Amino acid sequence: MALDILVVDDERDIRDLVAGVLSDEGYECRTAGDSETAIAMVDERRPSLVLLDVWLHGSPRDGLEVLDAIKAREPGVPVLIFSGHGNIDTAVSAVSRGAMDFIEKPFEASKLLHLVERATETERLRRENERLREGMVNHDEFTGNSSAINQVRATLKRVANTGSRVMISGPAGSGKEVAARLLHAWSPRADKSFVTVNSARITPERFEQELFGEEDDGKLVRPGLLELADGGTLYLDEVADMPENTQARILRVLTDQSFVRVGGARQVGVDVRVVSSTAKDLNAEIEERRFREDLYYRLNVVPIEVPALSERRDDVPALAEHFVTRYAREQGLNPPAISPEAMAALQAYDWPGNVRQFRNVIERTVILAPREHFDTITPGLLPQEITGGASDAGAGLTNLMGVPLREARESFEREYLRIQIRRFSGNISKTAGFIGMERSALHRKLKLLGMSDRKSEEDE
Numbered sequence: 488m489a490l491d492i493l494v495v496d497d498e499r500d501i502r503d504l505v506a507g508v509l510s511d512e513g514y515e516c517r518t519a520g521d522s523e524t525a526i527a528m529v530d531e532r533r534p535s536l537v538l539l540d541v542w543l544h545g546s547p548r549d550g551l552e553v554l555d556a557i558k559a560r561e562p563g564v565p566v567l568i569f570s571g572h573g574n575i576d577t578a579v580s581a582v583s584r585g586a587m588d589f590i591e592k593p594f595e596a597s598k599l600l601h602l603v604e605r606a607t608e609t610e611r612l613r614r615e616n617e618r619l620r621e622g623m624v625n626h627d628e629f630t631g632n633s634s635a636i637n638q639v640r641a642t643l644k645r646v647a648n649t650g651s652r653v654m655i656s657g658p659a660g661s662g663k664e665v666a667a668r669l670l671h672a673w674s675p676r677a678d679k680s681f682v683t684v685n686s687a688r689i690t691p692e693r694f695e696q697e698l699f700g701e702e703d704d705g706k707l708v709r710p711g712l713l714e715l716a717d718g719g720t721l722y723l724d725e726v727a728d729m730p731e732n733t734q735a736r737i738l739r740v741l742t743d744q745s746f747v748r749v750g751g752a753r754q755v756g757v758d759v760r761v762v763s764s765t766a767k768d769l770n771a772e773i774e775e776r777r778f779r780e781d782l783y784y785r786l787n788v789v790p791i792e793v794p795a796l797s798e799r800r801d802d803v804p805a806l807a808e809h810f811v812t813r814y815a816r817e818q819g820l821n822p823p824a825i826s827p828e829a830m831a832a833l834q835a836y837d838w839p840g841n842v843r844q845f846r847n848v849i850e851r852t853v854i855l856a857p858r859e860h861f862d863t864i865t866p867g868l869l870p871q872e873i874t875g876g877a878s879d880a881g882a883g884l885t886n887l888m889g890v891p892l893r894e895a896r897e898s899f900e901r902e903y904l905r906i907q908i909r910r911f912s913g914n915i916s917k918t919a920g921f922i923g924m925e926r927s928a929l930h931r932k933l934k935l936l937g938m939s940d941r942k943s944e945e946d947e
């Protein structure tokens with residue numbers, strides 16, 4: 488989509504001339520001849536840039552007042568000022584009130600184009616960033632129907648419409664970013680950017696430039712991530728990794744909704760919703776003085792916890808179906824079924840890398856599966872690390888050859904029940920249902936095998 492520029496000048500010739508030059512370069516132009524039309528046009532659709540004459544004959548508001556009105560509505564929209572010889576002072580004061588730069592009339596088309604290009608760089612980067620992220624992330628839905636995930640989804644829905652800050656905690660790969668994107672997609676900011684600040688990937692020396700952008704002699708050199716997120720959501724991934732001096736500055740941005748670029752002197756206003764995530768225990772980080780307590784309270788208005796996959800094993804079937812379908816399609820295959828034994832192995836495994844590891848395992852399995860008659864995923868197709876338990880059982884069988892049948896049977900039953908109970912997260916009713924026993928009979932059996940666990944009984 489072309490960048491949309493609003494040209495505001497009371498002289499029709501100038502408006503048409505500027506609009507003509509810009510249209511030839513592929514920009515989309517709207518024009519306004521007076522202050523009120525200009526403001527109405529900003530309200531109608533956020534422009535990528537406004538070119539504004541300081542002198543607006545016959546308008547209720549002059550150029551500086553129009554500038555204020557635009558900045559009050561859309562603080563992130565850059566404004567370039569046209570000035571005549573007689574009013575350079577006004578143009579300079581416009582810059583101190585938030586305009587990006589000014590250009591004196593009469594001007595050369597090349598000079599105008601150069602300034603416009605620089606002024607729209609933020610918008611171009613913002614779109615580019617969005618496009619890249621969309622391609623990369625593939626719009627994962629937040630798959631899963633465990634009560635934990637349903638609860639997360641319900642909280643996201645409830646807070647999406649508010650501007651509240653949200654902090655999402657959970658181990659690496661559990662889906663914190665997927666949850667944050669869903670929150671953004673459900674919020675009124677959905678048509679603006681979702682920008683990620685990846686604290687672990689930015690070097691501490693570059694942090695401030697990345698976040699706040701750079702300015703030289705009053706001119707924007709490079710916009711920061713905060714500006715790219717204007718109107719949208721800023722996702723602070725792993726906040727605990729943020730350098731300490733940046734923590735203090737972020738705190739100020741949250742209070743003022745404005746910041747100063749590196750090398751700059753004036754305040755730049757932004758309207759962002761901040762969502763942060765952490766895999767660390769922030770209370771411990773605060774105690775160790777690595778994370779600011781005041782920032783913690785600012786960010787953690789609505790806490791959301793995404794548990795490890797091993798704590799919500801009932802999400803495994805839905806996730807398996809989701810990823811098997813996706814990767815089979817990518818390979819041009821019909822999605823295969825998953826055998827009950829393979830599903831049991833997937834559910835019993837502990838997934839230290841959580842959903843990310845799960846996704847990678849399914850992708851690898853689908854890619855490496857033999858192409859002929861590939862209609863079902865069986866345990867043999869899963870990586871050894873996942874089915875390790877099953878092959879241990881084979882080794883166990885050899886060991887059992889040395890003991891009487893009754894002892895061997897008990898050993899087997901103990902191992903079998905241990906895995907099944909884990910697979911159903913300790914829920915005895917569900918385990919009993921699956922293995923085909925009455926719940927009370929299963930309790931008796933567990934007692935007999937010396938496996939009854941008070942916790943799982945209390946859980947029911």
Ligand SMILES: Nc1ncnc2c1ncn2[C@@H]1O[C@H](COP(=O)(O)OP(=O)(O)OP(=O)(O)O)[C@@H](O)[C@H]1O
Nearest residue numbers: 627628629630658659660661662663664665842843
């Ligand atoms: N509920 C889910 N439904 C579908 N895909 C998911 C889900 N949770 C996680 N994923 C997948 O797992 C990958 C990792 O998720 P995500 O990046 O959100 O984790 P994270 O908790 O933010 O981890 P990290 O802190 O390590 O970045 C994502 O790319 C996504 O494909």
